[in-house]
Amino acid sequence: MNTTLTPVTTLPWAAEPLPWTGPGRPATRPLDVLGVPGQINLDYAATAPCASVxxxxxxxxxxxxxxxxxxxxxxxxxxxxxxxxxxxxxxxxxxxxxxxxxxxxxxxxxxxxxxxxxxxxxxxxxxxxxxxxxxxxxxxxxxxxxxxxxxxxxxxxxxxxxxxxxxxxxxxxxxxxxxxxxxxxxxxxxxxxxxxxxxxxxxxxxxxxxxxxxxxxxxxxxxxxxxxxxxxxxxxxxxxxxxxxxxxxxxxxxxxxxxxxxxxxxxxxxxxxxxxxxxxxxxxxxxxxxxxxxxxxxxxxxxxxxxADRAALHDDEQALLARLRAGLAALPGVEELRLFDAAEPRVGIVSFVVAGRESATVAAELATAHGIGVRDGLFCAHPLTRRLIAEAAARRGWRNPPATALRASIGLGSTVEHVDRLLTALAGR
Missing domain, CATH: 3.40.640.10 (Type I PLP-dependent aspartate aminotransferase-like (Major domain))
Structure with missing residues (x-):
């Protein structure tokens, strides 16, 4: 687990470091998770990594x-x-x-x-x-x-x-x-x-x-x-x-x-x-x-x-989630899926569509070129996801939205670096 986090300051959504970034902050997460070096897992909502405990x-x-x-x-x-x-x-x-x-x-x-x-x-x-x-x-x-x-x-x-x-x-x-x-x-x-x-x-x-x-x-x-x-x-x-x-x-x-x-x-x-x-x-x-x-x-x-201190874990995740959502909102041609108002409380899950790109193609490129794992598809919620894709396209005036969506999800072990690498990869798509 990385407790020394430095934001990517060259990105517009990373201009201000999170209050919990930087060296010297004691670890607040009591659970380490296992992983593979070089692979960024942003697919926790499907299957979370194994906790060391x-x-x-x-x-x-x-x-x-x-x-x-x-x-x-x-x-x-x-x-x-x-x-x-x-x-x-x-x-x-x-x-x-x-x-x-x-x-x-x-x-x-x-x-x-x-x-x-x-x-x-x-x-x-x-x-x-x-x-x-x-x-x-x-x-x-x-x-x-x-x-x-x-x-x-x-x-x-x-x-x-x-x-x-x-x-x-x-x-x-x-x-x-x-x-x-x-x-x-x-x-x-x-x-x-x-x-x-x-x-x-x-x-x-x-x-x-x-x-x-x-x-x-x-x-x-x-x-x-x-x-x-x-x-x-x-x-x-x-x-x-x-x-x-x-x-x-x-x-x-x-x-x-x-x-x-x-x-x-x-x-x-x-x-x-x-x-x-x-x-x-x-x-x-x-x-x-x-x-x-x-x-x-x-x-x-x-x-x-x-x-564990669940309140501290919640605060950490919400800060990371806000960074992810703000970064996606700053990318042209990317629209988040939502059911309720954008300000309603949520956990560390964000689904989105990319204009003019099939979600499976984007997910494959993220995996092969950047070592980033996200989910693509309809997420075992076919009626809802199809509806939300149509609504997202209507908000942006897209005539031919993709048939499926992408989903990035975070949890224990997720870091600022993981989120910023995803946003950088999507910005250069």
Whole structure:
């Protein structure tokens, strides 16, 4: 991690150094990330680099690697303890309530599919058309999809109106789930989660939060936000060992059949095929040998981030994000994608289009000529990204906008040099 940062003063957007640049400033980031010398990774929103604490935790445990919940030997007992300790670390990091289930999954998509599987019969799901595919596609076909809102306030009002209409003349006890994102993966814009939760609960609905993009950048407290379920991905939280988590209320999860049937999910199996008593709690949906190393890596990162000064990390990232956005705005023929007003709060994600250039071509040139990795495409949010590209083109009067966009995203380990090298490369395109 570079803590001695010197801005590129020859660029118009780098004339004033950031207050945290220069030699002698003590490190404020508690988490180093791994990387390859000469390669600049600005694709954190897709997959964040591995935190050293995650790698260290896995390396320490590997000699002890054995079964979890399935052995009496010292190796198995240590691995079981490590797995359950990781569950506690994730619960603490996300502010889980005492009776919440913490279920390890593969990623956010898997976690939301698990929740969709556990919905009570006749449930109605309400979400927004601006969601990532992971929060659009798993839900029943009869789900209510609200239009893309123009502001955080509009999102709250739209949800309130939709739930009021949905409850009109129907059974007040009918299960309703609202599914929303905490921060958009296309624009990085933050959503008013606590306000949406209050509206949902006022109408007797539950709310699930896709925190895949929010949790790496800002604290997520289930109890404080008032949400019922939260889904996150380890690979976006600096723990790239193939795990995710669903945290939330246990009644729906315990009433649903196991997400996967098999060992670990069953408390008793009789001689007849129908004689099965399923476990309750997280084990009900964690059949088979669990991803021990993924859980331990995620737990280690959660513990390290939980002990860090999140306010300082936020301030550092926001300064870097402001530099990136200002630099892009200063480039002719570049337009940022946005859903809300440009001043609305956001995390370290910026998507943009370049006039007259295909995004895939630009991304390839950045990689091959400059060693810079960004994302190009529609970011697993096809309806939203296509709309935002069209709106960006309309703002600039472009007749033939590119079909896809570019996305630069930052996090732990990102520096002024990384941002300035991207801006310099785009300026010379």
């Amino acid at each position: 995650a790698a260290d935790a896995v390396t320490e445990l590997l000699p002890w690697y054995a079964s979890v919940h399935r052995g009496a030997g010292q190796l198995s007992r240590r691995c079981t303890l490590a797995y359950e300790r990781a569950r506690e670390e994730v619960a603490d990091f996300l502010g889980a309530r005492a009776d919440d289930h913490v279920i390890f999954t593969r990623n956010t998509t898997d976690a939301l599919n698990l929740l969709a599987h556990a919905l009570p019969a006749a449930s109605t799901v309400v979400t927004f058309a601006s969601e990532h595919h992971a929060n659009l596609l798993p839900w029943p076909s009869a789900a209510v999809r609200l239009p893309v809102p123009a502001s955080p306030g509009a999102a709250v009002r739209a949800l309130d109106a939709a739930l009021r209409e949905l409850r009109r003349g129907t059974d007040p006890g009918r299960p309703v789930l609202v599914a929303v994102t905490g921060a958009g993966n296309v624009t990085g814009e933050r959503w008013p989660v606590a306000a949406l939760a209050r509206v949902a609960h006022r109408h007797g609905a539950r709310i699930a939060l896709d925190a895949a993009q929010l949790a790496p950048h800002a604290p997520v407290d289930i109890a404080a936000l008032g949400v019922d379920y939260v889904a996150v991905s380890g690979h976006k939280l600096y723990a790239p060992f193939g795990t995710g988590v669903l945290v939330g209320r246990g009644d729906w999860l315990d009433a649903a059949p196991p997400y996967l049937s098999g060992g670990g999910a069953s408390a008793y199996v009789g001689p007849a095929t129908h004689q099965v008593r399923w476990a309750t709690g997280p084990a009900r949906h964690e059949a088979g040998t669990p991803n021990l190393l993924g859980a331990v890596a995620l737990g280690a990162v959660c513990a390290a981030l939980g002990a």
